[in-house]
Amino acid sequence: MAKLYTPEMEKIAKKKAKRNKPVKSTPAFEAWKRFRRNKTAIVGLIVVGILILVAIFANFIAPYDYQSQDYLAMMQPPSSAHLFGTDQFGRDIFSRCVYGARYSLFIALFCTIAALLSGGLLGIIAGYCGGVVDTVIMRIMDVFQSIPMIMMAMCIVSVLGNGIPQLVAAVMFASMPTMARNNRAAILRVRGCDYIESSEAIGVGQMKMIFKHMIPNAAGVMIIYFVGFLAVSIMMMSAMSYIGVGLAAPTPEWGLILNDGKAYLTSSPYMMFFPALMIMVTCFAFNLLGDGLRDAFDPKSK
Amino acid sequence: MIKYIIKRIVYLIPIMLGVSAIIFALKTFTPGDPARIILGNDAPQEQVDAKREELGLNDPVVVQYFNYIKGIVTKGDFGDSYRTGNPVLSEILPRLKTSGLITLGAVAIGAVIGIILGIVSALKKYTWIDSLVLVVSMFFQSVPEFVVGLVLIFIFAVTYHILPSSGIESAKGYILPMMCIGLSSVASYTRITRSSMLEVLSEDYIRTARAKGQTERNITKRHALRNAMIPVAQSIGTNLGNSIGGAMVLETVFGIPGVGKYITDSITQRNYPSVLGGALIIAIVLTVINLLVDISFILIDPRLKTTIISGGKKKLKKAA
Numbered sequence A: 001m002a003k004l005y006t007p008e009m010e011k012i013a014k015k016k017a018k019r020n021k022p023v024k025s026t027p028a029f030e031a032w033k034r035f036r037r038n039k040t041a042i043v044g045l046i047v048v049g050i051l052i053l054v055a056i057f058a059n060f061i062a063p064y065d066y067q068s069q070d071y072l073a074m075m076q077p078p079s080s081a082h083l084f085g086t087d088q089f090g091r092d093i094f095s096r097c098v099y100g101a102r103y104s105l106f107i108a109l110f111c112t113i114a115a116l117l118s119g120g121l122l123g124i125i126a127g128y129c130g131g132v133v134d135t136v137i138m139r140i141m142d143v144f145q146s147i148p149m150i151m152m153a154m155c156i157v158s159v160l161g162n163g164i165p166q167l168v169a170a171v172m173f174a175s176m177p178t179m180a181r182n183n184r185a186a187i188l189r190v191r192g193c194d195y196i197e198s199s200e201a202i203g204v205g206q207m208k209m210i211f212k213h214m215i216p217n218a219a220g221v222m223i224i225y226f227v228g229f230l231a232v233s234i235m236m237m238s239a240m241s242y243i244g245v246g247l248a249a250p251t252p253e254w255g256l257i258l259n260d261g262k263a264y265l266t267s268s269p270y271m272m273f274f275p276a277l278m279i280m281v282t283c284f285a286f287n288l289l290g291d292g293l294r295d296a297f298d299p300k301s302k
Numbered sequence B: 001m002i003k004y005i006i007k008r009i010v011y012l013i014p015i016m017l018g019v020s021a022i023i024f025a026l027k028t029f030t031p032g033d034p035a036r037i038i039l040g041n042d043a044p045q046e047q048v049d050a051k052r053e054e055l056g057l058n059d060p061v062v063v064q065y066f067n068y069i070k071g072i073v074t075k076g077d078f079g080d081s082y083r084t085g086n087p088v089l090s091e092i093l094p095r096l097k098t099s100g101l102i103t104l105g106a107v108a109i110g111a112v113i114g115i116i117l118g119i120v121s122a123l124k125k126y127t128w129i130d131s132l133v134l135v136v137s138m139f140f141q142s143v144p145e146f147v148v149g150l151v152l153i154f155i156f157a158v159t160y161h162i163l164p165s166s167g168i169e170s171a172k173g174y175i176l177p178m179m180c181i182g183l184s185s186v187a188s189y190t191r192i193t194r195s196s197m198l199e200v201l202s203e204d205y206i207r208t209a210r211a212k213g214q215t216e217r218n219i220t221k222r223h224a225l226r227n228a229m230i231p232v233a234q235s236i237g238t239n240l241g242n243s244i245g246g247a248m249v250l251e252t253v254f255g256i257p258g259v260g261k262y263i264t265d266s267i268t269q270r271n272y273p274s275v276l277g278g279a280l281i282i283a284i285v286l287t288v289i290n291l292l293v294d295i296s297f298i299l300i301d302p303r304l305k306t307t308i309i310s311g312g313k314k315k316l317k318k319a320a
Helices: A007-019 A027-037 A039-056 A093-129 A131-145 A149-160 A164-191 A194-201 A206-242 A254-264 A270-297 B002-029 B034-039 B045-055 B061-075 B088-123 B128-142 B145-159 B171-201 B204-211 B216-254 B259-268 B272-300 B302-319
Strands: none
Touching (some): A027 A039, A093 A131, A093 A254, A131 A164, A149 A164, A149 A206, A149 B259, A206 A270, A206 B216, B034 B045, B204 B216, B216 B272
16 A cells, blocks of 8 residues: 655644644655656666766876876776776876866867857747747758758867867757757746736736746746756767767867777777766766656656 | 648758857868868968968858858868868768668667667566666667667677678678667667557557457557557657768778768867768758658658648747
8 A cells, every 4th residue: 555644744734833834835846756756767867977076186096197197007907006997198088088077078068058148038028029029040050950960070079179168069059959949848838827928917027027937937848958967968078079070189088088098999998898888878868868757757758 | 731741841050050050160160270281281371371361261250151051052162171172072972872771770770679679678677688678779879879789799700700800892882881870879769659659559449449449469469559559750850960971980980981080080089070060961961861751751641731730830920
């Protein structure tokens, strides 16, 4: 038989008794309750949490510097001294992978924030204003979308050159149209609601309308896309670095570490195994988390 | 109907102009003087100046853009490769076939596996099979294609020597890249098939079929599947773009002489006309294919005609 009283119900009951008034159940709390029930999403959340900690505390976790070369320990298979082995320059692959988490996650975060500030904002404006503004913005986004995402990013990097700011700009422009489309859809869904109409009727100002009423209500859906885009940015970045059009050499980005080990796939496959594993685990975890968030914030969409 | 098709074709023009404007803008940002690059570092300044005049680099930007468009429309001139001096178009066309083949193969593999898995998970909804299918297909979607490619190379080429790790000297060389791109798109087909099947299975005519004593097998095959396939078929168009993007990367991973490899090689060689010309050609091809896919679906499914055309009218009214 199912438990009649779950712990959270008891908690709520206690709170109720304490304050002696009904507890306000916020949408965020409801979403968290739904999210908690989803086991795969919790796994994703834990893995992402660990990765973020690794990224922040990389300098404490990594036993070696990511670019110090040790010519006495080149191409060593995994051992207790070098957990993931060493590469052709004697660099510790474990340390490189740990610092790689810092680079990959933070660059992905910058890319996604940049995409949100450009494409996301355009989408919100298009969705809010409607009419001619909407048509013009979305047609421009259509144009951007006719060039495949990774190709767009590659073109921009080829013109601007290698480097972190260039890569961020490239990923931003490439993901702008999708970001605009998603955010526009999120705003449009809120726009038709009665409470927007009623706030309009009582004369709420435009800025207040957008930031106080529309964005908070559309935030759930926007968060889903945000997390999804983090995964997409990591994928795109590592793919570009791997084929040699992303970041430049000594940076410990996972795609670049893979590229370093490319020539030794037959003789020492561990050089590629661990960075590949990092990319796989990270992307999968972000997608599990994103999926869980979608079910939590947007239960009707399933 | 014809009016709608014409409208769509006319609508292509601004899109193409926009895409070429983006590419042209990037072109003006490219470092270095094109005339200097073509003639080499030792060429005297007078020659470079003459070449600049010949290339029209001294004209105002608007005139340059106009000439650029004119060259593309009248002569198919997407620029000349810095490295070989040949027109980009003639270098890319033979490679387009290779890339196209890989993309088509990938779409076919992805669609077939995805549709089968989608049907299975819809019929066994909320069971462990359903969750397993969703998790596995999501895994392949969330892991970058080139990583899957590396794993497959390690298994099939390095360890067991069944398939070649690079090149397309034999037809076997196509198998691994097609698999990688195909597997990454399985998840989207599975999801669409699953939800569309579930929707169709709850329709009245399915209940009618059951009531008249039709076998479950026939209901799935004849009644549900045929109706459920429409949204799936439509999603092929959107997946095509992703698959082409995937092919760009995987051609480099597998050393296949396609457009993707051409473009990445050109990037490392700082051969800007080839990069930008190639991107523009891909964008044009993709847009035209998408249009053809859209039009063919309206011809296949007359129900779409009413939704699309009335939807378009509504939009027009709103804009006006």
